[in-house]
Amino acid sequence: MAEKSTASPTLQTPSPLPRRRPSQRVQYVEVNCRSSGKTRRFAANTDAGSAVELINMRLKKEEVGLPAALHIEAVKDGEEPIVFGPNSTLVSYGDGWNLQTVTQADLFPTGKVSNSFL
Structure with missing residues (x-):
């Protein structure tokens, strides 16, 4: 007669926590x-206001004289x-969509601001 295993499934050691696979990519978004x-x-999950602040800090430090970003x-x-x-x-909308900053020069290319915006 064969012996039956008496090991209970509840007594087994738990499996280790899942580890990140090398093929999994770190998620990020790119802003031009x-x-x-x-x-x-x-x-991923960076708010647009923080991204604009960081971009403008870099512009002040590294690219003096360039127009600041207003939004993305x-x-x-x-x-x-x-x-x-x-x-x-900030999120990427997929194929063909790009994130970019917008400056006052982008909104008003002639440099003139309409009084209706003031």
Whole structure:
């Protein structure tokens, strides 16, 4: 007669915690700074206001004299831009969409500001 195993499933040692696989990529978003032409990377779930502040700090420190960023928007050819408010989380919308900063010069290319905005 064969012996039966008396080990209880509840007495087995738990499996180790899952580890990050080398094939898993770290998530980030890229924002093109239109003033400097440089691409900045931000961790996933970064809010747009913090990203604008960091970009402007870099502009003041490294690229003196370039226009500051006002906000960030997602753009795609043939589509209406998606504007990120300061508390919005930066996200990539996928193929063809790019995140970029917007400056006052982008909004008012002639340098003239309409009184209706003041």
